[in-house]
Amino acid sequence: MDELAGMVGDPLMQRALLAALLVGLAAPVVGTYLVQRRLSLLGDGVGHVALTGVALGWLVGSVMGLVPQDALAVPGAIVVAVIGAVVIELVRERGRTSGDVALALMFYGGIAGGVLLISIxxxxxxxxxxxxxxxxxxxxxxxxxLTVALTALILVVGVGLRTALFAVSHDEEFAHAAGLPVRALNVATAVVAALTVTVSMRVVGLLLVSALMIVPVAVAQLVAASFARTMSLAMAIGVVVCVTGLSLTYWYDLSPGATIVVLAVGVYTVVALVRPLVQRRRPVDPHPQVPDDVRVAA
Amino acid sequence: MTAAVLARGVRVVLGGNEILRGVDVTAQDGEVVALLGANGSGKSTFVRALVGAVPLTSGQVELLGRPLGPAVRWERIGYVPQRVSAATGVPATAGEVVTSGLLHGRRLRPPRRSRTAVRDALELVGLADRVDRPVRELSGGQQQRVLIARALVRDPELLVLDEPVAGVDLTSQKAFASTLTTLAARGRTVLVVLHELGALAPLVQRAVVLRHGAVVHDGAPPQPTREHGGADHDHVHPHDPADDLAGEGPVGLRGWGP
Known part of the structure; x- marks a missing residue:
């Protein structure tokens, strides 16, 4: 108990816990839309691109003689990740290159660009x-x-515009026919995804950002029936794994990002294994009201 | 009398293919118009272009007297896309899908008391008891009904439907026809894409037939040719016809409205 008080009393740990809590809350919101659009790997693509942004910020910082050198790393990541996400979205919209190939280009270009710029x-x-x-x-x-401000923005857009973002992710053709600003909503989703990546970068790292967006949603949709319930459950799971995972690293010398993600995957595995045991229902006729239209001679 | 749908010289080129080659279609207020044609004739592309889901290469479209774009009163237009499944990656309930039909233009959040409107729309298609059920657990025909409810929830003046009865048996086609009759009697305009007239034949006032992206007939509904109209014709659809629109008995699709 004393150790728990010690952890909560540590100012460094307080800041880390608050950041983890905010990230755990925000990442699954965006993840829900990405899973809905079958763009689960978008977060990874943006994460790789953000690395180029980190290196670019670093380069600009060292040219300007800033101390520390990486003072502009996070702003650089934000700018480049937002541009990258919007480009991915526009490429997807035009349908010229398949989303798959566009993401692959982002992955490799992002990592290579980051390593190249950091050496420059x-x-x-x-x-x-x-x-x-x-x-x-x-x-x-x-x-x-910065984390508080960006998380607030992500939640305002992601939760506040839920019905509209759901409409566009669920059926883009219908959204067009309703006169909804489809492109603006798609770009908003992409920008919010990019901000989520950069916010989560400090907690789990760019390589594992996407896991924090997707895995809680994967767990939630195993048990939830509605879109709204999936999102809120995923947010709860995100907060629990982030805070628990980070707390573990206070006592054990573990990588926080890896601990959080392994915990989330563990939760998924347990829920996936336990669910069939709990939800064991007798199979029923899905259309009991349909009249019998064929009479069989006895 | 004004035209609810006015399309002039609609040309659509997609990926280098000229899908529509100058199509003119008009639907007067309160008219029920069928858009017919073989697979690949461009009828689906035409209605998608009509509602702005596919960009026009050239030509003009006016809906309810306004040029296609932000000026259109989208809240008065209901669209049912051609679809086999309403389910997607994340679970969503029938109620959530129908609620998304309440958004239009600049209205990005559902209005207050939307729950009642959603329940009423699902009631019209006989699925009021499924409002909280995930759509992926519904059958193909029930999912199609959810999409129809999504178009009806805003009480549209103009209803555009893309093969709403594809893969649905004759009994339910008749039930669907009776609902469309009720709508037409209230002066609503209906533009419906059909593969064949079927049970909707008595209702359709005018038919436009497309062939290779051009109008080849505009007038009285054509009589089906022998091989399609004969009593011995066994029309096979690729979908599962097991579920039907009238599956829930006489409740089916009768009363539309407040």
């Missing part, structure tokens, strides 16, 4: 590790402020 900036790939795998223990007050 006089750094090494090792400098990128904190962004690839997360570094929540170094969350500063400024970082936290």
């Amino acid at each position: 900036a006089g750094g090494t790939s090792a400098n990128l590790m904190a962004y690839l795998f997360g570094s929540i223990s170094t969350v500063s007050r400024g970082d936290l402020g």
Whole structure:
């Protein structure tokens, strides 16, 4: 108990826990729309592109002689991730390149660009590790402020416009026929996904960001019947695994990002295994009201 | 009398293929018009272009007297896309799908008391008891009815339907025809894409037939040719006809409305 109080009393841990809680809350909101659109890997694509943004921010910072050198890494990631996500969306909309190939181009271009730029900036790939795998223990007050602001924006758009974003993700053709601003809503989804990636970067790292967006949704849709319930359940699961995973690293020397993601995958496995046992129902006729139209001679 | 649908010289080119080659279609207020044609004739592309889901290469479209675009009163138009399944990645209930039909133009959040409107629309298609059921657990015919309810929830003046009875048996086609009759009697305009007139034949006032992206007939509904109209013709659809629109007995699709 004392140890728990010690953890909560530690200012460094307080900031880290708050950041983890916010990320756990926000990431599954965007993830729900991505799963709905069958774009589960979009977060990964944007995450890779964000690495180029980190390196670009670093390069600009070192050219300007800023201390620390990576002061512009997060703003760089935000700018480049948003541009990358919007480009992916526009490519998808035109349908010229399949979403699959567009994402592949983003993956490889993003990683290669990041490594190339960081070496131009006089750094090494090792400098990128904190962004690839997360570094929540170094969350500063400024970082936290940015996380709070971006999380609020993600929640306002993702939850506030839920019916409209659902309509567009569910049936784009119908959304057009309803005169909805389809492109604006699609771009909004892409921008919010990019912001989620950059917010989650400090907690789980760019390589595992997508897991935090998708895995809680994968768990929730095993048990939920509605879109709204799937989203709220995924948010709850996201918060629980983020806070629990991070707390574990206070006592055990583990990577926070990896612990959180392994925990989430573990929850998925348990729910997937237990569900058939709990929901064991007798199979029933799905159309009991349909009259018998064929008479069989006895 | 004004035209609810006015399309002039509609040309659509997709991926280098000229799908529509200058199509003119008019539907007067309160008219029931069928759009017929073989597979690949461009009839589906035409209605998709009509509602803005496919960009026009050239030509003009006016819906309810307004040019296609933000000026159209989208809240007065109901569209039922051609669809086999209403289910997608994340579970969604029938109620949630129908609620999305309440949004239009700049209205990005459902209005207050939308729950009642949604329940009423599902009642019209005989699925009021399924409002909280996930659509993926419904049969193909029930999912199609959910999509029809999504178009009806906003009480449209103009209803555009793309093969609403594809893969649905004759009994339910008749039930569907009787609902469309009720709608037409209330002065609503209906533009319906059909593969064959079937049970809707008595209702259709005018038929437009497309062939290779051009209008080849505009006038009285054509009589089916022998091989399609004969009593011995066994028309096979690729869908599962097991579920039907009248599956729930006489409740079916009778009363539409408040």
